[in-house]
């Protein structure tokens with residue numbers, strides 16, 4: 001490859017990884033690897049200015065623009081930050097600033113929150129618009145989604161400027177992230193890799209009601225523009241706190257380099273105790289006149305820089321690999337490691353995710369492996385030291401047959417996971433379904449832990465969830481570990497669960513991709529299990545939020561004789577298999593039932609929130625952006641032209657506020 005080809009190849013790779021990271025929220029490589037590729041390209045471009053290109057990834061911020069949203073131009077460009085990984089580069093930055101300014105200056109050190117950037121515009125104290133970074137020049141309008149984040153004020157107080165912008169980071173606290181992934185696991189959905197991807201993905205959901213359920217939070221850290229209360233970055237932030245903003249905590253003013261290093265060292269350790277992830281420290285020159293003097297490059301300010309923490313890594317031995325079979329039959333490889341200390345905890349196991357990852361690492365037993373803990377909860381193996389491998393080491397092969405039942409494994413095209421197809425006879429799948437069924441968010445049957453379920457299964461008392469309802473107290477009591485009293489209590493709980501409302505029963509059935517939220521959506525559109533079992537692909541796909549993957553899974557479930565027989569047995573033991581009229585008042589009766597709306601612009605008679613409420617009250621659905629599934633676009637004043645054009649293109653009916661009110665007021 002000549003230099004030109006190398007440059008082009010690197011640019012293509014970086015474009016691809018930017019797309020995976022910012023648009024799909026599914027990075028394929030680590031940040032470190034990405035930054036290393038970027039550095040290679042920077043070096044080549046610096047050495048060969050004749051090949052420079054304003055469109056090169058070195059010259060532009062990675063774009064998160066998504067066709068589903070309306071795009072808005074930024075008043076002030078929304079840029080990236082220069083990255084450094086070591087103290088030498090921090091020193092370089094400090095000395096460069098000192099040289100250019102030739103006057104004393106203060107540096108504010110802040111935490112670098114690992115989320116996704118947002119620009120909020122306020123007018124007369126009201127949140128007007130929330131826009132993502134996009135390509136730095138234009139961003140996606142995600143106002144409706146951002147309004148669901150409780151820590152972002154909709155109305156300010158005090159002496160705020162008439163119109164201004166404030167920027168910050170939307171993120172998911174770790175606890176919220178864990179809860180979300182547990183929910184996804186229960187629904188058989190793929191897990192989010194880390195809180196950053198989960199936060200960025202949530203912000204780009206098409207339905208604000210779904211966003212509202214994600215525990216997103218936001219810290220504000222910057223006010224762009226000239227018309228601000230003071231000429232000090234930190235004092236402006238203090239002002240913003242008075243107006244009602246949640247300002248980034250823990251910032252520190254530094255006057256010397258060693259104070260900066262002290263701050264960095266402190267947070268490199270203390271970050272483990274924060275309830276959210278940070279991936280580094282941001283340094284900003286505090287004085288706005290000095291900022292102006294330093295200026296910007298095409299991609300980042302010259303008055304700020306970020307210092308990124310080293311990912312926490314360790315090296316240890318691979319002892320063995322287990323293959324675990326989950327409720328859905330997916331086979332997950334898990335590495336057993338010689339115990340090693342990593343990021344303050346002892347690690348003995350690491351996820352290997354799937355067969356492709358084992359193959360790409362070319363793992364052998366007893367290998368010296370590098371493990372890393374990024375934003376993820378479970379550490380992962382990132383590499384192998386092949387020089388330490390003995391010639392007789394045995395290669396780790398992915399199993400071809402289910403380790404539990406011996407069935408040959410199958411893999412669907414395009415999927416990374418191998419599945420055991422023997423769903424009705426493979427013990428961990430049966431037990432997994434029962435555990436899911438009795439879970440707190442499903443039938444909520446207490447007292448039956450996984451050990452008891454294992455016992456019930458091994459003793460032939462329970463083969464599927466309907467058998468639970470035929471259990472008698474004496475049968476339970478004869479099992480080891482269970483006294484008569486606790487046995488009677490469990491039976492009481494099981495019988496009581498026939499009162500659990502239908503949406504939770506539907507979730508409890510464990511249909512693949514039908515999590516808690518999807519179950520509710522399906523119940524609203526198909527208020528009984530009979531209606532759902534007869535729904536065709538078209539009817540399912542016409543339901544808001546239901547895509548082809550879920551539709552296919554529902555159809556497959558009901559096409560299976562074993563499942564249909566199970567439903568009949570559950571019907572016979574008295575389970576609730578239809579929505580009662582109290583819990584779903586709008587399911588069939590509402591004037592707007594089955595219709596979905598997008599509200600856009602400002603309105604004369606009602607506020608946007610009132611209009612949205614009316615839609616919900618009458619059984620309709622609010623969507624945040626126009627798609628083929630939208631029935632009506634309620635157009636107000638100052639509506640974005642892009643939204644209008646999309647609606648026209650897709651043939652979505654465009655109605656006025658008056659038209660809309662006529663639909664509900666009769």
Ligand SMILES: NC(=O)c1ccc[n+]([C@@H]2O[C@H](COP(=O)([O-])OP(=O)(O)OC[C@H]3O[C@@H](n4cnc5c(N)ncnc54)[C@H](O)[C@@H]3O)[C@@H](O)[C@H]2O)c1
Nearest residue numbers: 017021027029030031034080081110111112113117221282
């Ligand atoms: N793994 C991949 O495939 C891949 C792909 C693209 C980018 N990346 C990663 O993303 C980085 C580039 O992303 P970037 O351009 O968003 O830069 P960045 O994340 O390195 O820094 C800029 C961002 O920091 C955030 N930030 C957090 N706290 C802040 C604070 N207190 N003050 C100011 N900003 C704050 C803002 O969102 C800002 O946009 C790369 O260095 C790489 O590590 C990875």
Ligand SMILES: [Zn+2]
Nearest residue numbers: 402405420426
């Ligand atoms: Zn099996």
